[in-house]
Amino acid sequence: MIDCGEGAQTQMQKFGLSMMSIGHVFISHNHGDHVFGLPGLIGTLDLLGRTAELHIHGPQQVGELLDFLLHTYYADIQYRVLFHPVDTRQHALIYEDRSITVHSIPLEHRVPSIGFLFREKPGLPHIRREMIDAFNIPVSQINNIKAGASWTTEDGTVIPHERLTTPPTPPRSFAYCSDTVYLPKLKDILAGVTLLYHEATYLHERALRAEQTRHTTGLQAATLARDAGVERLCVGHFSATIKDEDDLLREAQAVFPNTILAREGLVVSI
């Protein structure tokens, strides 16, 4: 889960998502619209009978909220909530499991703020079934070939690994950048990501206001997406001053056509 605003548990219920399946929560910064769902979520998980640890990653200030909640409301819950402070000035590996890595993305907002880059680990190459059949390669060798081995036939001919396999599916990646002022230098960290979610609080006609409040405009988010060569951009976190979000979409698409608007319940397949 990434950020947890007020009512997150109600929204999850509405969209049929399982709260119990959350293992890790990544919090960008300690502002209410990104954390006020945590108090209720932690309590509801206990009511649901959770025993598995819940890991929460975020700037140190989020730890203070958790300390307060755990001390004041949840001294007796039946599972552990573990906080992992994230250094908001570093681009660093903060989480890793069998299939993904998560790196922090240093952001700049009115309070310490951090983005998150989720990357699938590279997969193994795919076996070319027809070659396996043609050379009569035993099933026991398939894992070796996936791992990079060639095959030597009975007459001593070496069939190179590349002829036996097709390349692995390219790893997918998702980056989340919110809240932050426009940071052109992020293009290196974000280079080529499959999907970038970036805040776009204002239309560019309010670029000065964006700068002052440490937010980004639609045009700026799209410029970053273009410069980083991402595949797709999703913009969100719109100010209530934006009367028609399609204005913001048009502004962004003029720079980076493959842009979509975030909306409640949106599911993006990558």
Add this chain to the structure above:
Amino acid sequence: MIDCGEGAQTQMQKFGLSMMSIGHVFISHNHGDHVFGLPGLIGTLDLLGRTAELHIHGPQQVGELLDFLLHTYYADIQYRVLFHPVDTRQHALIYEDRSITVHSIPLEHRVPSIGFLFREKPGLPHIRREMIDAFNIPVSQINNIKAGASWTTEDGTVIPHERLTTPPTPPRSFAYCSDTVYLPKLKDILAGVTLLYHEATYLHERALRAEQTRHTTGLQAATLARDAGVERLCVGHFSATIKDEDDLLREAQAVFPNTILAREGLVVSI
């Protein structure tokens, strides 16, 4: 506003209620399902440009939550949030204005908990227009007569106040009791209230569980309503273990027929 669970601001928006018109919030006890809407509400009121003071009444523990919120998130808001601690052991006047009084109702729950009794102040009697006309009483005298004066005609006849007026509309009252174990002694404080909202977390078949968790059953809430001679009872705060809330309604109505179930968005006219 009475209690403020997570998502209260969203619910108010959904039901077309104005957050800005809230002057006083009465909080029964410092459990998440009664207070986790406060963090977001306080912030949204600031975003909406509030300048008027917001008064929050509740057990001292609620003050600790407010201290944390105001210190951590809202050091810079443009209006004042004032906390008024309520002694949860006293039945006492805690608020009064031109038209109503609010008294505390001592409850007993796992943490300090307090109910609230809202009473209209007695109104003035209604003028009998036809008597005013018959005796040719000048408009300037109407307020005196409402306040209790009689009228003396030119020939010296005294028309008593009672002939010139009809009695005032009986003051209405609303009592809110949640969360609490069943407290039969509340019947004196609650005597004759127009509408009693009382928690009924469990069916009476789980009376032991209710006692242990310091909650009330449907049958107990109805017994209290009957013994206090209230006009109407609304029960709510149902446990998720109640599969069919109509079971609870039938249980309560068997003792106190004029019972209704609380549900989202319910409006009760008193």
